[in-house]
Amino acid sequence: MQNDNEINMINTVDEKTLKKRLLDTRKKVNKERKNKKKLRIILVSIICSVILLIVSIVIFLYYRNLNKYQLTTEENHNLYQYFQGVKVEYKGKLTIKKNNDEIKLSQDVGIENIEDAPIYFSEVDNQVFFAKNMSLIIPRIKNQSYRINYFSKIICENDTNQDMAYLVNKYDKKVYLEESFLYDGDNLYFFIYDTSVVVDGKKYDLDALSYVIVNYKGQIEIYDKTNDKYTIIDEHNNDVIATIGNYSINLSTDVLMYKDDSRLLIKNIDNLPLYEDK
Numbered sequence: 001m002q003n004d005n006e007i008n009m010i011n012t013v014d015e016k017t018l019k020k021r022l023l024d025t026r027k028k029v030n031k032e033r034k035n036k037k038k039l040r041i042i043l044v045s046i047i048c049s050v051i052l053l054i055v056s057i058v059i060f061l062y063y064r065n066l067n068k069y070q071l072t073t074e075e076n077h078n079l080y081q082y083f084q085g086v087k088v089e090y091k092g093k094l095t096i097k098k099n100n101d102e103i104k105l106s107q108d109v110g111i112e113n114i115e116d117a118p119i120y121f122s123e124v125d126n127q128v129f130f131a132k133n134m135s136l137i138i139p140r141i142k143n144q145s146y147r148i149n150y151f152s153k154i155i156c157e158n159d160t161n162q163d164m165a166y167l168v169n170k171y172d173k174k175v176y177l178e179e180s181f182l183y184d185g186d187n188l189y190f191f192i193y194d195t196s197v198v199v200d201g202k203k204y205d206l207d208a209l210s211y212v213i214v215n216y217k218g219q220i221e222i223y224d225k226t227n228d229k230y231t232i233i234d235e236h237n238n239d240v241i242a243t244i245g246n247y248s249i250n251l252s253t254d255v256l257m258y259k260d261d262s263r264l265l266i267k268n269i270d271n272l273p274l275y276e277d278k
Contacts, residue, residue, distance in 0.1 A: 078122035079105075079129070081114065082223055085230045088112075089122065096131055098150055118190060118211060120225070126156045128209050128225075130182075134190070135269045136167075138180040139247040139256060145266050146275035148182070154192060156208045163208055165192045167275065175276065179245050185267040188213050189242065189251055197222065197242045197251070199233055214240050214251040 079090045092107045096114070105112045119129040130153070136146040151170040154177070156163055165177040182190035190211040197204045197212055199220060206212075207226040214220050220233040220240060239252040248257040254265045266272060 079119050080122055081117045081119050082221075082230050083115065083117060084221065085232050087230075096151070098131065116184060116188065118209075120209075126209070128154050128190075130154075132184070133269050134182040134184055135266060135272060136177075136180055136182055136275050137256060137265065138178060139244065139258075140178065142258070142261070142263065145183075145272050147269055147272035148275055154182075154190075154209065156192070163193055165208065181242075181244060181249070183254075183265055185269045187215055189249065191242070191244070193244065195242050195244050197240060199240050200236050200238050204231070212240070212242065212251060216252050 079094060081088050090105055090107050090112065095106045097104050097106070105114045114131060116132050119131060121127050121129070130148070130150060132150045134148050134152075136148050138144075138146070148167060149169065153168040155166045155168055155174075157166065158164070165180075167175045167177050177192055180192055181195070182192065184190075188211060191206060191208065193208050195206050195210070197206060199222075204222055204224070206222070206224050209225040210223055212220065212222050217237075218235065220236060222231040222233070223229070224231070239250050242249045242251055246259075249255070250257060254267075255262050256265060
């Protein structure tokens with residue numbers, strides 16, 4: 001039979017073994033927990049990275065498309081612009097891209113750098129396209145001007161012998177435009193409806209979708225859309241005045257004139273609120 005000392009030694013050994021086993025088990029469990037935690041962190045990091053990558057791609061594509069306008073669907077479009085009386089035509093599959101202040105038009109025959117002049121559709125008489133932001137001035141609203149974004153179109157329709165103009169953005173949202181005109185913040189005035197312009201006593205009657213460029217005491221350019229006629233006046237002595245309905249615009253000083261009041265047109269177009277149907 002075992003004596004008490006032997007029994008105590010056995011119990012001591014068993015306790016040491018049990019403690020060691022418990023310690024080993026605890027270390028193993030802690031290690032597994034740490035490994036699982038690391039795995040979760042890695043998986044979460046991978047998932048977050050994938051989500052961030054997808055979001056970045058979506059944002060990149062959105063802004064890339066925001067600065068790109070595809071002018072073709074199933075048919076090709078022919079466009080044209082005038083530069084100081086010279087007509088420049090673009091034909092074939094056309095895409096217009098905007099990069100900061102640079103505007104490029106790519107076509108079947110290559111890439112063209114285009115400027116700020118309105119762009120007209122050769123096969124559609126009642127539409128015009130703008131590749132830059134423009135200021136929209138509604139004379140009825142005295143204390144506010146608006147902005148129309150680049151890649152917008154103006155469409156002029158005739159309803160029961162009355163012209164009706166509409167603003168169409170790149171997403172094809174169509175908004176009615178009352179008696180108004182566009183201004184580029186510099187020297188170009190685009191007339192959405194019929195107008196008349198007087199230069200040194202001579203009157204020019206212009207139909208809708210025509211425009212005038214006035215350099216103070218310098219050259220004047222007048223484009224008559226209906227007749228596709230471009231007139232250049234090398235110099236003038238008096239201020240150039242346009243009339244729209246009951247309102248007058250001094251194109252030389254950029255002032256909209258009312259019967260008993262006047263206001264200077266804003267040149268910083270990008271800070272103006274975007275136009276919505278009022």
